[in-house]
Amino acid sequence: MDLSLWQSESQSTRLGSGSVWLHGNALAEESVLLAGIADALAHAPLRQMVTPGGQPMSVLTSSCGALGWISDRRGYRYSERDPHTNQPWPPMPAVLLQLATQAAAQAGYADFVPDACLINQYQPGARMGLHQDRDEQDFNQPIVSVSLGLPAVFLWGGARRSDKAMRVPLQHGDVLVWGGEDRLRYHGVLPVKPGSHPLLGNVRINLTLRKAA
Numbered sequence: 001m002d003l004s005l006w007q008s009e010s011q012s013t014r015l016g017s018g019s020v021w022l023h024g025n026a027l028a029e030e031s032v033l034l035a036g037i038a039d040a041l042a043h044a045p046l047r048q049m050v051t052p053g054g055q056p057m058s059v060l061t062s063s064c065g066a067l068g069w070i071s072d073r074r075g076y077r078y079s080e081r082d083p084h085t086n087q088p089w090p091p092m093p094a095v096l097l098q099l100a101t102q103a104a105a106q107a108g109y110a111d112f113v114p115d116a117c118l119i120n121q122y123q124p125g126a127r128m129g130l131h132q133d134r135d136e137q138d139f140n141q142p143i144v145s146v147s148l149g150l151p152a153v154f155l156w157g158g159a160r161r162s163d164k165a166m167r168v169p170l171q172h173g174d175v176l177v178w179g180g181e182d183r184l185r186y187h188g189v190l191p192v193k194p195g196s197h198p199l200l201g202n203v204r205i206n207l208t209l210r211k212a213a
């Protein structure tokens with residue numbers, strides 16, 4: 001299925017019974033959003049984490065909000081403190097919280113209040129392998145994912161890693177929301193292609209908002 005054809009014709013595309021692709025949903029607030037993220041990163045800088053198996057991740061990561069997702073030799077988990085600074089993570093920018101709550105409501109998930117925002121920065125070539133998000137306490141809570149900067153192909157898989165994945169061509173400002181029956185679907189990102197974005201240059205930023213605790 002060529003999902004890029006649908007993009008110009010609709011403001012949202014349903015990807016599954018519990019998942020919606022909201023085209024350009026973050027564009028209206030892009031400058032204040034980027035300023036908020038830059039501020040958060042000034043307090044909790046991007047870093048390269050390693051998987052529990054010791055492999056460096058290809059994305060650089062940080063977090064904002066009450067909880068931050070971390071990965072190291074001890075495993076994947078949420079932490080109240082940034083292990084690099086031993087300080088609490090910077091607060092989630094109000095504009096981001098509002099965007100996530102509104103996007104979730106638009107997708108049918110009322111009252112979503114995330115307590116964790118993972119910030120992933122992809123340089124050209126960086127990717128994310130197929131995985132499920134399983135480190136949160138309540139799988140009834142949806143996930144909201146905001147794409148900024150360079151485009152990327154998001155892989156939207158099934159309940160099993162081996163299920164064929166749909167290719168979703170995400171653009172700057174797009175927002176994905178998934179929950180319900182789709183909450184544990186495998187997903188990932190193909191290697192980001194080189195390019196230049198007018199606001200972000202040669203990187204893609206992804207913000208993944210979750211209710212972790």
Ligand SMILES: O=C(O)CCC(=O)C(=O)O
Pocket residue numbers: 118120128133145147154187188189206208
């Ligand atoms: O970068 C993306 O679009 C997806 C990020 C993701 O899957 C994750 O952080 O778990």
